[in-house]
Amino acid sequence: MALEMKSECERCGRELFPAGPAYICSYECTWCRECTAGFEFRCPNCGGELVARPARSPDIPEARPGGDLA
Ligand SMILES: [Zn+2]
Ligand SMILES: [Zn+2]
Secondary structure (H helix, E strand, O other): OOOOOOOEOOOOOOEOOOOOOOEEOOOOOEEOHHHHHHOOOEOOOOOOEOEEOOOOOOOOOOOOOOOOOO
């Protein structure tokens, strides 16, 4: 299952780009860098550790049809 790439911070609504900096917990709560620093790298939703989200290559289309990968 692919990682869901949320497009905005759940706290402040700041836009988060697929190739830009963002932080997630194991439940994929997604936050911008500033909010994450304010949380001290602890997810306020679930209490889990927040880690840097891997950047997605801008070359890969965001809306690729699912299940069609050869
Ligand atoms: Zn934020
Ligand atoms: Zn969480």
